[in-house]
Amino acid sequence: MHAFTLLFAGLAAASPMLIERQSSFSTDPNADCGMQPFGFGPPSTTDTNFEQNPAIQFISLAAPAPKNYAAAFRNQTGSSQQAGYQGYYNLMTYNTTQCAGYCNAVSGCTAFNIYFERDPLLNPAAACPNPIATTNIKCSLYSQSVSQATATNQGQYRDQFHVVIAGSDGFNQS
Ligand SMILES: *[C@@H]1O[C@H](CO)[C@@H](O)[C@H](O)[C@H]1NC(C)=O
Numbered sequence: 755m756h757a758f759t760l761l762f763a764g765l766a767a768a769s770p771m772l773i774e775r776q777s778s779f780s781t782d783p784n785a786d787c788g789m790q791p792f793g794f795g796p797p798s799t800t801d802t803n804f805e806q807n808p809a810i811q812f813i814s815l816a817a818p819a820p821k822n823y824a825a826a827f828r829n830q831t832g833s834s835q836q837a838g839y840q841g842y843y844n845l846m847t848y849n850t851t852q853c854a855g856y857c858n859a860v861s862g863c864t865a866f867n868i869y870f871e872r873d874p875l876l877n878p879a880a881a882c883p884n885p886i887a888t889t890n891i892k893c894s895l896y897s898q899s900v901s902q903a904t905a906t907n908q909g910q911y912r913d914q915f916h917v918v919i920a921g922s923d924g925f926n927q928s
């Protein structure tokens with residue numbers, strides 16, 4: 755199935771639930787049930803649905819290596835956790851060229867990790883322990899080479915919400 759078909763099928767399925775399940779929220783992201791950034795990756799219902807999304811796997815396996823970079827790993831279910839972290843960007847598409855551009859603009863950056871992360875749309879709290887999910891596309895920058903061995907951050911629970919990662923690719927300057 756085509757990636758965009760999956761994306762819009764998922765959006766159509768997710769939006770009625772959003773209206774039904776959440777009656778009030780805060781616009782302060784740090785407040786209980788505060789709104790979080792809306793991600794542009796394919797939406798998911800459950801953590802399993804996210805981890806098994808073939809569009810996520812396809813995109814991560816097929817993403818081109820940007821100019822002057824080589825892939826260190828692809829299609830992992832963990833993001834990099836290692837020395838040399840230089841911050842991250844939320845992307846609108848899984849665009850390895852764009853992520854490399856951010857790295858090239860940062861002094862000392864030699865590597866990046868690009869991945870999909872299932873995140874809550876509200877800051878989980880007692881009143882919203884398991885909010886509707888959104889999918890962020892993250893581009894993390896590093897001043898040291900990334901490797902599959904350190905792509906080990908598989909997410910965590912935030913209250914009852916399961917943050918998980920999929921389609922994680924690492925690229926090093928070649
Ligand atoms: C991609 O990762 C998923 C999740 O770990 C796995 O089930 C799938 O077999 C992987 N695909 C390839 C081609 O390695």
Ligand SMILES: *[C@@H]1O[C@H](CO)[C@@H](O)[C@H](O)[C@H]1NC(C)=O
Binds near residue numbers: 849855
């Ligand atoms: C990816 O990002 C690059 C650099 O920002 C841009 O030139 C290109 O059009 C983008 N590709 C897609 C498919 O959006």
